[in-house]
Amino acid sequence: MSLFDKFAPLAAARADLGAHGTPPVATPIEDIISAAEGVIGGRRVILAGTNNYLGLTLEPEVIASARESLEHFGTGTTGSRMANGSYHAHASLERELAAAYGWPSAMVFSTGYQANLGSIATLAGKDDFLLLDSDSHASIYDGARLGAAQTIVFRHNDPANLDRRLTRLGSDASRALIVVEGLYSMLGDQPPLADFVEVKRRHGAWLLLDEAHSFGVFGATGLGLAEAHGLLDDVDFVVGTFSKSLGGIGGFCASPHAELELMRLASRPYIFTASPSPAVIAATRTALARVVAGSGLRQRLWNNIDKLYDALDSFGYRLGSDKPGPVAAIILPDRESALAHWRGLLENGVYANLMVPPATPKGLNLLRISLSAAHTPEHMDRIIQAFGQLQKAA
Amino acid sequence: MTNETARVEQAIRNAVETALPQIREIDFDAALTSDVGLDSVQVMDLVMEIEDELDISVPVEVLAEVQTLNQLATRLQPILERTAR
Numbered sequence: 001m002s003l004f005d006k007f008a009p010l011a012a013a014r015a016d017l018g019a020h021g022t023p024p025v026a027t028p029i030e031d032i033i034s035a036a037e038g039v040i041g042g043r044r045v046i047l048a049g050t051n052n053y054l055g056l057t058l059e060p061e062v063i064a065s066a067r068e069s070l071e072h073f074g075t076g077t078t079g080s081r082m083a084n085g086s087y088h089a090h091a092s093l094e095r096e097l098a099a100a101y102g103w104p105s106a107m108v109f110s111t112g113y114q115a116n117l118g119s120i121a122t123l124a125g126k127d128d129f130l131l132l133d134s135d136s137h138a139s140i141y142d143g144a145r146l147g148a149a150q151t152i153v154f155r156h157n158d159p160a161n162l163d164r165r166l167t168r169l170g171s172d173a174s175r176a177l178i179v180v181e182g183l184y185s186m187l188g189d190q191p192p193l194a195d196f197v198e199v200k201r202r203h204g205a206w207l208l209l210d211e212a213h214s215f216g217v218f219g220a221t222g223l224g225l226a227e228a229h230g231l232l233d234d235v236d237f238v239v240g241t242f243s244k245s246l247g248g249i250g251g252f253c254a255s256p257h258a259e260l261e262l263m264r265l266a267s268r269p270y271i272f273t274a275s276p277s278p279a280v281i282a283a284t285r286t287a288l289a290r291v292v293a294g295s296g297l298r299q300r301l302w303n304n305i306d307k308l309y310d311a312l313d314s315f316g317y318r319l320g321s322d323k324p325g326p327v328a329a330i331i332l333p334d335r336e337s338a339l340a341h342w343r344g345l346l347e348n349g350v351y352a353n354l355m356v357p358p359a360t361p362k363g364l365n366l367l368r369i370s371l372s373a374a375h376t377p378e379h380m381d382r383i384i385q386a387f388g389q390l391q392k393a394a
Numbered sequence: 395m396t397n398e399t400a401r402v403e404q405a406i407r408n409a410v411e412t413a414l415p416q417i418r419e420i421d422f423d424a425a426l427t428s429d430v431g432l433d434s435v436q437v438m439d440l441v442m443e444i445e446d447e448l449d450i451s452v453p454v455e456v457l458a459e460v461q462t463l464n465q466l467a468t469r470l471q472p473i474l475e476r477t478a479r
Contacts, residue, residue, distance in 0.1 A: 141454075154442075161442075161446075168449075358433035362435070362439075363433075
C-alpha cells in the first residue's frame with residue numbers, strides 16, 4: 001500500500017487524454033510574446049485559453065508600477081498583515097476597491113481562491129446556512145468545507161429552486177448566505193441576477209456575488225455583472241480576483257456593510273498566510289485604475305466576443321451560453337472529439353482549454369475559448385479560420 | 395417497511411430514473427462512486443432530484459458520509475421527520 005495509490009484513477013484519466021504530443025492538461029507555455037501570443041510546442045500560438053480578458057499583463061504602466069515597488073519595497077512582505085505588519089499600499093488598494101464600488105469596506109486576499117475561501121468560511125458560521133449554486137467554483141465549495149455552516153446546494157441558475165430551499169428554512173433564512181457567480185467559467189453562462197436578488201430580498205437572506213470572471217468585463221466601470229444590471233445596492237458582498245482582468249494575483253471581498261472589517265479578525269485564509277508581494281499590489285492598483293477607466297479596453301473585448309460568438313453560431317456549434325461573454329464554451333459530443341478539436345486548434349496556432357468531466361457540469365466535454373482585448377482583428381480572424389479548418393476536416 | 399421508508403425508497407427510485415437514466419437496475423447497496431462509477435457532480439444531481447421529490451433540503455455534509463443509496467436513505471429519514479414537524 002502506498003499513499004499514492006489513491007491517485008491512480010486520476011493518473012489513468014490523464015493518460016486517457018493522450019500520452020504523446022503537447023499535453024492538454026498543464027500545457028507548457030514556453031514563452032510569452034505578448035498578452036495575446038506565446039510559444040507552445042516550439043511554435044508561436046495565439047493565447048485563447050488564458051483569462052487575460054483586458055490584456056493588462058504586459059501593460060507598460062502596470063509593469064512600471066510593479067518595478068518601482070519591487071525595487072523600493074523588495075520581493076515580499078514575508079508575513080501576515082495581522083501578525084507581521086500591514087503595508088500602506090495594501091490598505092490603499094483596499095480603499096481604492098471600496099471607493100470604486102462606493103462602499104465602506106474591502107479586504108485584499110493573497111489569491112482569488114483564498115478570497116472565496118476566507119469570505120465564505122468566515123461569513124457563514126456554525127449556526128448559519130450557505131446556499132450554493134450547484135455549478136459553483138471549487139473555491140466556493142472549499143469555503144463551505146472549511147466553515148461550519150450547513151451547506152445546501154440549489155440547481156444551477158434556478159431562482160425558483162433557491163426559493164424552495166429558503167422557504168424550507170423559514171425564519172432561519174435571515175442567517176443564510178446565498179453564493180452565485182457573475183459568470184460561470186465552465187459554460188460561460190450568467191446568472192439571472194435580478195431574479196436571485198428578488199428571492200434574496202423576499203427571504204431576508206444575504207447575497208455574495210463572485211465576480212472573478214465578470215469583473216473588468218461587465219458594467220460601465222467594469223465592476224461586474226451587478227453593476228451592469230444596476231443591482232450593486234442589492235448585493236451584500238462581492239468577491240473578485242486580481243488574476244484575470246487585473247492581470248496580477250490576489251483577490252478581494254468588498255461590501256456595503258462596514259462590519260466587513262471585522263472579518264479580518266476571524267478569517268483564517270486572510271490571517272494565516274503572507275500578504276501579497278508589494279510589486280503585485282502596485283501592479284494591481286495601476287491595473288484597477290485602468291479597468292475602472294477602461295471603457296475602450298472593454299469595447300475591444302466586446303467586439304471580439306461578438307465576432308467569435310457570431311462565427312461559432314454560423315459554424316453550427318452548440319455553446320454553453322446563449323448570452324455572449326468572454327468565455328465561449330463549445331459543447332462537443334464526447335471526450336475524443338473535444339480532444340481532437342483541442343489538438344486541431346493548436347495545430348492551427350490557437351491555444352484553447354480542454355475541459356472534461358468531472359471538472360465540468362452535466363458530464364459535458366468542452367473546448368473553451370477565453371477572449372481578450374489584446375486579441376487584434378488579425379488574431380480573431382485566425383481563431384475563426386482555425387475553427388473553419390476543423391469544420392472542413394469534419 | 396414504514397410508510398416513510400417506502401416514500402424515501404420510491405423518491406430515490408424516481409430520482410435515479412430522472413437524473414441517471416443510464417442505470418437500469420438500482421442496487422441500494424452499491425457504492426455510488428466506486429461500484430456505480432458516478433462522479434461527484436452526478437451524485438449532486440441525484441441528490442437535488444431526491445430533494446425535489448421529498449421537498450426537503452439535504453446538507454452537502456451528508457454526502458461526504460454516505461457511500462450507498464441505503465446509507466443515504468437512512469440519513470434522509472431524520473431530515474424528512476424534522477421537515478414534517
